[in-house]
Amino acid sequence: MWEFIDERKAQIAFSAYQHVSLVLQAVLVATVIAVVLAVVVTRFRPLEPVANAVSAMGLTIPSFALLGLLVPLVGIGVASAFVAVTFYATLPILRNAVVGLQGVDARLVESAHGMGMNTLATLTRVRLPLAWPVILAGIRVSTQMSMGIAAIAAYVLGPGLGQLIYTGLAQIGGANALNSALVGTLGVVILALAIDALLLLLGRLTISKGIRA
DSSP: OHHHHHHTHHHHHHHHHHHHHHHHHHHHHHHHHHHHHHHHHHHSGGGHHHHHHHHHHHHHSOHHHHHHHHHHHHOSSHHHHHHHHHHHHHHHHHHHHHHHHHTSOHHHHHHHHHTTOOHHHHIIIIIHHHHHHHHHHHHHHHHHHHHHHHHHGGGGTOSSTHHHHHHHHHTTTSTTHHHHHHHHHHHHHHHHHHHHHHHHHHHHHHSOTTTOO
8 A cells, every 4th residue: 555655646636735725615605604693593583493403303314315416406526515515614604603502601791882882893712712612513523524524525536635545446356456446535634634633723722711622
């Protein structure tokens, strides 16, 4: 396997970069979408069960089925992969964002209004910072899940390490088939652990000591 890696190190490195880039961009977009939706949901409480139901049902949709549905709409390649990863990434972040925002003490929000803060200032300076630890936990779960889904997205010619996995599976029994599948799989695992460590560090830097678990 080491010879396989040495001979293809440039290709593997580029695939790893594509994989991380796809996941991080999708999770970033998913975070913005999820937080905006969570703000709306917590403002209009009857929407909460709807958001929870959508999150639960969305996660039950098989990724292969979703990718198959996306191909006629956005075509084969990066677009399908990005939409699919973003869709799945949004769901756990949305659920955590709703829980986090609802968990903010109403008395703190009232105090902020009493100090003259408007709704936007209260959201950005009080509610979101207090809800951030829970939201970040959702982002961590979402990122780990997205690393695997990004690999499956190679089914529609998406970028990343999934291409090595599918190449190995398609050529099973042939030379280097097992090496290709193993390198792709282990690469996804290693990258997922590295990104999770970075998110933990982000939490240490951005979560106030007063509310840090």
